């Protein structure tokens with residue numbers, strides 16, 4: 001059985017080999033009116049600087065621009081000859097013995113090579129007296145020092161968050177070429193399932209996996225395609241899986257274990273699927289399946305709700321990212337200090353519902369009591385999963401452990 005790292009690596013390797021060339025289809029989005037239209041999308045072009053940044057030697061303080069040699073010691077007294085403010089530069093020249101009042105964001109006047117902050121200066125009539133020596137180059141950024149004209153400011157394949165949108169705006173871009181969102185089909189299976197609007201009888205349960213998956217798909221940058229619930233029968237599964245294969249990626253929950261009514265793998269196989277794994281050494285989520293069927297990546301996720309959540313995060317997210325032109329990357333685990341000892345059963349890796357907090361500034365994680373992979377409430381009480389690696393089952397309180405933050409919460 002593959003470890004979760006190997007299984008994730010397999011997903012990345014197979015999707016890259018089969019689907020990453022040519023690059024994904026793109027669309028151009030105009031977002032001047034509503035920047036949130038491109039928020040979270042993967043940029044499909046190199047965005048370049050339209051000019052040098054800063055475009056002029058820019059002050060970073062409110063103070064006085066001067067020649068450093070004129071104020072080599074504290075106590076210098078310079079004649080004030082004008083001002084430079086953001087948007088309106090001083091037209092003249094700073095000659096020896098003079099200075100110009102300057103605001104944050106304003107252009108350095110010609111002749112000046114230093115700024116002394118307001119806090120170290122006081123005006124005396126038409127003079128300014130400095131209580132600090134000036135330092136050449138202090139408190140301004142040279143033209144082009146942040147970015148040169150033509151330089152890439154957002155690399156192709158990067159996800160657009162607020163800083164990326166800010167730099168796009170800075171370089172004059174209100175339209176960007178982004179990858180189309182991969183369409184991710186969600187098919188739930190199980191005779192016991194009813195929809196959220198229906199009233200379940202005693203032994204029925206409401207379908208919650210289609211809801212959590214839609215949210216996880218959206219958070220990962222995909223477009224969920226809701227395909228409802230299929231009963232555990234071969235004919236109906238064939239029809240529904242056939243429909244799901246119109247999407248770019250297929251997720252199917254339930255029916256992938258080894259029970260009598262677990263028919264998903266069989267139907268996929270009949271439809272020509274090739275499987276790369278059908279079990280992973282993790283809990284929850286051991287029966288997770290990954291294959292390709294008719295050219296589309298297909299993920300069979302175990303139906304227990306927490307298993308669905310965890311296996312989606314580990315295996316489906318990289319698929320969605322790769323099909324959006326995002327570069328493959330390792331699982332983003334963080335470290336936290338374990339609040340209590342742990343002793344989990346070997347030989348599986350565990351992803352335990354857990355809560356990370358920062359009581360004294362340092363990340364501390366505690367596992368949440370749970371009744372296994374059907375217990376959605378335990379995930380809701382927490383904000384991350386605590387990773388117990390397969391090679392290490394016993395941990396002492398105070399050890400540093402890995403956590404997988406819950407997407408969208410941090």
Ligand code: AMP
Nearest residue numbers: 188190207208209254255257302303304
């Ligand atoms: P399965 O993977 O089909 O063996 O299902 C395992 C457990 O998950 C069973 O208790 C199912 O009732 C439950 N389950 C399966 N699918 C869903 C779903 N879509 N929403 C909520 N629970 C589910």
Ligand code: MG
Nearest residue numbers: 189190254255
């Ligand atoms: Mg089932």
